[in-house]
Each structure stands twice: as structure tokens, then as C-alpha cells.
Amino acid sequence: MNLSIRKEPPGVAFPGQAVDRRAVDVILDAHRDEPLVRALFDRLDVTRAAEIDFHDTRAGQPCTYVAGLLSVWRRFGSEADTPVTLGHSLGEMTALAYSGALDPLDGLDLMFTLGEVGHEQDLLRPSKLVVLMGIGVSEVDWACRLAVAETGGVLEPSGFNGPGQIILCGDAKAAQLAGDLAKERGAVVRMLPIRGAYHCSLMTEVLPRWRSAVERMRFRNPRIPVVSSVDARLRVTADGLAELLTRWLLLPVRWSEAVAAAREAGATALWDAGPGEILRDISRRGSALAFLRTEELEVS
CATH class of the missing domain: 3.30.70.250 (Malonyl-CoA ACP transacylase, ACP-binding)
Known part of the structure; x- marks a missing residue:
């Protein structure tokens, strides 16, 4: 099969929790010696991905976050010249970590809190x-x-x-x-x-705990511009990131607007870091930017 290889790097997009569990397992087990995976497995008290109850949001969300970062690091490295990054739902935190605005281990702590507040809210209502x-x-x-x-x-x-x-x-x-x-x-x-009840007003019941966790994070100016799916705005500094992620818990994901903003920021295509291709699947129903298959990326 002949593919047209693009020379310009694509933007990188990270999905939310509705990803391919099998793809998550493969990535985590292949990189179990990486510090981020070791920290994840230690927190979950497991030695391999198959032992994780992925349907438990408290586990599924941190796993998705770690697998997404490993996927993009494996493909582009941690210092790639990416024009823009963005994330769907929890992928917003993955994008911030990939951009350098958030330390990956700090982001993992935040992901565990995210799963816990969702679990707490669901027990209440x-x-x-x-x-x-x-x-x-x-x-x-x-x-x-x-x-x-x-x-x-x-x-x-x-x-x-x-x-x-x-x-x-x-x-x-x-x-x-x-x-x-x-x-x-x-x-x-x-x-x-x-x-x-992520991205819904029902989460106001656990908002104080989430706000406290977000405000403990040490945000830095991102190395890669970040488009937020909260408001479809481009972020190039750390200013306002804590407030952005606080609002993230209640406000809807404006994915189609965020993709359009990524195009305006200079991206000519996007790559779904996964695990899986849920964002690429969504793009088939109409998207401001095309999502490239992995084999369409330029091999350096």
C-alpha cells in the first residue's frame, strides 16, 4: 500500500477514558520498567496490566493517562517539535503533561484524584x-x-x-x-x-476536593502550545491553568471546536496518541482536521 508521507509533524491529540483496553495493556506491560509505569503499578498494587480492573474509574483513568504518554514518547520522543497538542476529557491532563506544563508524575497524582472524585460523586448520586x-x-x-x-x-x-x-x-x-x-x-x-458525572454540574458536590488537588499542582509554561477542549483557546503560558482545570470538571468537552482551534494554531493534521483510535474514529463523522494513521507519519 502506497501512502503519502507528510513532512510536517502533526499535532498530537489524547483521548479520554473510552479507549481500547487491550491496547492499554500492551503499552503498560511493554514499558513496565519505566518510572511512570512503576509508579502506576505500585499505586494499584499490581505487577502486570491484566490484574487491573479497568472498569473502575479510579484505575482506568490513571492507566489511560500513562499509556497515552508512553505512546507519544515512543513515537516522537519527549522533545519533539509538535505544533500543538490537545486532549479529549481526561486527555486534557495528558496533553498538559506532554506539553511540559505539568510534571508527568504530578499529573499521575492528579489522575488518581480525578478517579476518586468521580467514584465519590457516583456513590452520592x-x-x-x-x-x-x-x-x-x-x-x-x-x-x-x-x-x-x-x-x-x-x-x-x-x-x-x-x-x-x-x-x-x-x-x-x-x-x-x-x-x-x-x-x-x-x-x-x-x-x-x-x-x-464528569463535565456535568452534578460534580459540584466534589468540586472543592478537585479544586484543592489542582491548586497543589506546579504548572510551568508549556513547551508545546496546548488547545483546551474546555474553551477551545490556545495556551502558551502557565497563567490560568489551575482555574482552567478546575472548570474542566463541570464544563462540557467542546471537541469539535478544539480541533478547529488546533487548525487555526497551525496544525495541518492530528495524530491520535491513543491507546487505540477513538479520536480518529470520531473524526470520520466530520472534523476540521484529518487524523493520520501511524503509518502515515514521517519516519525519521
């Missing part, structure tokens, strides 16, 4: 995230409002992935009902196995 695909914004809004009216619960948009794909998050009964109603209107519906 069970929640779900539901992805609705293939129907318009007005139909999503209609299903959401009907579900809220019938259940009396909270349900809000928590992610805008692109044309025809919106994520709702809130009380479990409301999310389930909205999914059922959307399915009746022709939507493809996927419930995400993530504990915690």
Missing part, C-alpha cells in the same frame, strides 16, 4: 454518560428535556464531539431514558461505562 449519534441537536435537546421532565433529575450536554454526536451526562435514570427516547427517533445510542 448515581450517574451515567450516554452518547447520542445520528440525530440533530434539536432532537437531542428534545430527548434530554423530556427525560428531565419525567424523572426530575439532572441531565446536561457534557461533550460535543462533532456533527451528529453529543454526549449527555447526569442522573442515571434520566440518562437512560434520554437514550431510549433518542433511539426511538433513530439515534445510535451508547452508554459509557464510566463512574462519575
Whole structure:
């Protein structure tokens, strides 16, 4: 197969928790002697990735973070000339670590806190995230409002992935009902196995703990410009990063806007650091930038 090899480096994008578990295991086990993997395994009290309960958000999120960093370091190194980096949901923290704005080990501590606050919130008030695909914004809004009216619960948009794909998050009964109603209107519906109402106002219950953890971080000016999926703005200094990540917990992921901002910042394509290719899959439904396959990257 002949591929067109691009000479300019792509931007690097990091996914959230909905990644390929098998790909995570392969990366972690292949690099178990790396300090970041040793720290991860020690915290989880395991010796290999297969022992990890990946469905437990408290474990799945730190694993996704570490595997994403290892993937990009293996491909480009830690000092690559990357035009921009960005992340979807928890990938925002991975992007900040890759950019140099956040020490990777500090970022790992933050990821463990992130999993814990999500777990805590879900125990207080069970929640779900539901992805609705293939129907318009007005139909999503209609299903959401009907579900809220019938259940009396909270349900809000928590992610805008692109044309025809919106994520709702809130009380479990409301999310389930909205999914059922959307399915009746022709939507493809996927419930995400993530504990915690991330990017939803239900997380205000655990916001003080999250804010405290974020404010303990030592942020530096990023070596690589970072586009935030919170507000689709480019960050080139450490100013305001603590406040950005505090708001991150409650505000929706504006992924399609962030990708468009990465293009405006000079990226001509993006590479999904993974594990897996969930971001590349999302881009097939409409994206301001194409996602390159690994074999399309220039081999140095």
C-alpha cells in the first residue's frame, strides 16, 4: 500500500477514558520498567496490566493517562517539535503533561484524584454518560428535556464531539431514558461505562476536593502550545491553568471546536496518541482536521 508521507509533524491529540483496553495493556506491560509505569503499578498494587480492573474509574483513568504518554514518547520522543497538542476529557491532563506544563508524575497524582472524585460523586448520586449519534441537536435537546421532565433529575450536554454526536451526562435514570427516547427517533445510542458525572454540574458536590488537588499542582509554561477542549483557546503560558482545570470538571468537552482551534494554531493534521483510535474514529463523522494513521507519519 502506497501512502503519502507528510513532512510536517502533526499535532498530537489524547483521548479520554473510552479507549481500547487491550491496547492499554500492551503499552503498560511493554514499558513496565519505566518510572511512570512503576509508579502506576505500585499505586494499584499490581505487577502486570491484566490484574487491573479497568472498569473502575479510579484505575482506568490513571492507566489511560500513562499509556497515552508512553505512546507519544515512543513515537516522537519527549522533545519533539509538535505544533500543538490537545486532549479529549481526561486527555486534557495528558496533553498538559506532554506539553511540559505539568510534571508527568504530578499529573499521575492528579489522575488518581480525578478517579476518586468521580467514584465519590457516583456513590452520592448515581450517574451515567450516554452518547447520542445520528440525530440533530434539536432532537437531542428534545430527548434530554423530556427525560428531565419525567424523572426530575439532572441531565446536561457534557461533550460535543462533532456533527451528529453529543454526549449527555447526569442522573442515571434520566440518562437512560434520554437514550431510549433518542433511539426511538433513530439515534445510535451508547452508554459509557464510566463512574462519575464528569463535565456535568452534578460534580459540584466534589468540586472543592478537585479544586484543592489542582491548586497543589506546579504548572510551568508549556513547551508545546496546548488547545483546551474546555474553551477551545490556545495556551502558551502557565497563567490560568489551575482555574482552567478546575472548570474542566463541570464544563462540557467542546471537541469539535478544539480541533478547529488546533487548525487555526497551525496544525495541518492530528495524530491520535491513543491507546487505540477513538479520536480518529470520531473524526470520520466530520472534523476540521484529518487524523493520520501511524503509518502515515514521517519516519525519521
